[in-house]
Amino acid sequence: MPKDAGPQRQRLIETAARLFEAQGYAATGLQQLLAESGAPKGSLYHYFPGGKEALAVAVVEHAAAAIESGLAQALAAATPQDGLLAALALFRRKLVEADFRAGCPIATIALEQSDASEPIRLACERAYAGWQARLAAALGGDAAAARQAERLLARLEGALLLARVRRSTAPLDALADDLALDSTTRHIANGDGR
Template sequence: MGQKGAETRDRLLDATQELMEGGGYFGTGLNQVIAASGAPRGSVYFHFPGGKDQLVGESVRQAGRVMEEAMERLAESEPRAGEFVGGVLRHLGDRLEESGWRKGCPVASVALDTAADNDPLQEACSDVYASWEAALRARLEGRADADDLAVTILALIEGALLLARAHRSRRPLDSVARQIGVLLS
């Protein structure tokens, strides 16, 4: 694929992620993705012959990688687990606030809309969450409860994002950051 094709594909993925975060799977149509990306209509099926589900699945996986990269950068600057998780929450809070409270978790809206009856999208969401759990678990090395703590911390982060979005306030994120700090101390 040439550079122009790769750029078109990336625009489609970025537009899909943006729209899915704000409107969910069922609130986002291919016409919206085409309009938001500026891509020609035929590009969707050229780059994503599996249609909307393939496009959404790859968009979820891309969003997961972007968050993993942000976590890796935070891990380099925040040596202790509690500080690391606080940094993740600040990053997500900044992203949420800067988006006008539309961009919470890039996976949650798709998971909520599709996990019960769309196996490929459920798998994509599950894989992303598993990779985030692994990144958290890596920061908890040496603790006997690292597996349980990684799941607990991820659940607290996801819940805090939902509440922050609903309240249009960073308060839930700040509260969870403080409590995770206590939990990890």
């Protein structure tokens, strides 16, 4: 591979991630990807022999790792609820900065391609499983924590979708309020009065 293979490949992934999230997989053409990434024509198939599908898998894996890293940092907070609130704040900020044109970096690809491409579906499944496992570990790591993490992930994805459609952070704010209330209720029930 050429010396600059890493940066060219990374530019393709980052450009595709932005375009797939904002306008969808199907609406993103290869010419647009190449033009906006500044990559040479032959580079797409050089770095991704499977073409656009292989690029989409790389995009999902890249986004999944970035979100999981962000979750790990957020969940290192004092309590799982504090970590979840910090993670929600990150999603909220990203949504506002993108003027509601971006939500979950996996959701658009998953919705469009999970029934059309098994490699993409599996990459999305791994991404969501990794996030759920990270949440479950922070919530105690047992079977009940895994169920709670799945519900939280589903609520987050739903809140992101509603926020994007409504062009409002209200669904994310409501989820944050619910998480804060759940935390307060647990502390009162446990007798620590917080």
